[in-house]
Amino acid sequence: SQRKVKGVLFDIGGVVTSSPFPAIFELERECGVERGSIGRIAGREDSAFSRLERSEITYDEFCDQFETELKVLPKQIPAKEFLTRIIRGTSQISEPMLNCIRHLRKHGLKVAAVTNNVYGDTSAQEVDKIISQQLHPLFDAFIESRKEKINKPNPKIFQIACDAIGLDPSEVVMLDDIGKNLKGAASLGIKTIRVDTREIGKAIHELEQLTQLNLSSPISKL
Numbered sequence: 001s002q003r004k005v006k007g008v009l010f011d012i013g014g015v016v017t018s019s020p021f022p023a024i025f026e027l028e029r030e031c032g033v034e035r036g037s038i039g040r041i042a043g044r045e046d047s048a049f050s051r052l053e054r055s056e057i058t059y060d061e062f063c064d065q066f067e068t069e070l071k072v073l074p075k076q077i078p079a080k081e082f083l084t085r086i087i088r089g090t091s092q093i094s095e096p097m098l099n100c101i102r103h104l105r106k107h108g109l110k111v112a113a114v115t116n117n118v119y120g121d122t123s124a125q126e127v128d129k130i131i132s133q134q135l136h137p138l139f140d141a142f143i144e145s146r147k148e149k150i151n152k153p154n155p156k157i158f159q160i161a162c163d164a165i166g167l168d169p170s171e172v173v174m175l176d177d178i179g180k181n182l183k184g185a186a187s188l189g190i191k192t193i194r195v196d197t198r199e200i201g202k203a204i205h206e207l208e209q210l211t212q213l214n215l216s217s218p219i220s221k222l
Contacts, residue, residue, distance in 0.1 A: 005191070005211045006171040007110035009161050011152075013090035014177035016097045016113070016135065019197040023089030027082065031075045038082065041069050048079075052118045053151040059121055080121065087124045093134060096200050100207065100215040101138050107213055110165035112141040114158060114174070116151045140165050152176070153184030162188075173210055175203055 013020050024039050042049040048065035051057045057065065066079040104111050113135065120128070136142050141164035145151035148160055162169050169188040175195050176182050182192040191210060195203040201216070208215050 003168070003170045005109070005173055007112065007162070007165050007167045007173075008104055008207065008211075009112050009114045009158065009172060009174040009185070009190070010097070010101070010139075011174075011176040011178070011181065011195070012113055012115040012117070012131075012135070013086075014197045015175050015195045015203075016094055016101075017090045017131070018092035018094070019177060020086040020089040021197075023085040024082070027077065027085050031073075031077050033073045033075055033077070037073055038070065038077065041072070042066075042082070049082075049118075050151060053116045053145045054149050055119065055146045056149070059119060062118075083118070083120050083124060087120060087127050091127055091131065093131075094200055096204060096216065098138065099219055100204050102219045103213060103215040103217075104211070105138075106219065107211075109211070110140045110167060111138070112143060112161045112165050113139045114143045114152065114161045116145040119146055152178075152181040155184045155187050158185045158188055158190060162190075173207060175207065 010016050021039070025035055028035050028038055041047060044050060048057065048062050048069055052059070052062040063079040066082070067076070070077050101111055141161060143157060143161045143164060145157065148157055150157045158169065158174065162172055169190045173191045173193060174182060174185040175193045177195045177197055179194060182194060186192050193203050193206045204215050
């Protein structure tokens with residue numbers, strides 16, 4: 001029999017907030033490099049960006065190493081600019097998702113954030129502060145790659161999140177906009193929903209079916 005859903009894990013960028021991808025695509029277009037080429041380099045498990053997400057290197061080391069990795073591209077792209085675009089790109093909070101989280105909590109479900117994030121420069125820290133002040137209170141647990149020194153798709157970060165909300169992976173659903181991350185969650189027996197940032201309502205509807213709850217009607221703030 002299917003275990004009842006008792007908790008939901010949320011990715012942040014591209015799920016609870018706007019997606020960083022349009023900002024990266026824009027940077028690629030401006031620099032005249034092939035769409036997806038910067039993202040491909042950044043997305044590798046051993047890339048400077050992934051290592052920054054795990055706090056294995058400092059921000060300054062990241063800038064040096066990432067710019068070296070990007071040398072394969074026809075035009076030199078400043079690492080700082082890449083990071084700034086991502087942070088700016090993910091600064092819009094999705095009202096339908098906030099509403100959905102409020103519903104879940106009202107019904108007594110546990111909610112946790114599981115995010116790959118980095119310690120950036122001072123301007124990044126400002127945006128960071130605003131986001132954390134608005135988002136942290138919504139969640140029972142806020143699991144960050146930079147603090148855990150583990151990033152998605154490593155199944156360990158999803159296990160940490162399940163432990164933090166006191167649930168078994170089989171009782172939990174994960175929402176993410178990156179398929180590779182969902183594979184890591186699924187390997188523990190977590191149910192998964194792939195989010196298309198342009199169609200947030202579709203993902204919320206899938207979650208409604210799994211939880212048997214109405215998560216889309218407007219709800220007053222907690």
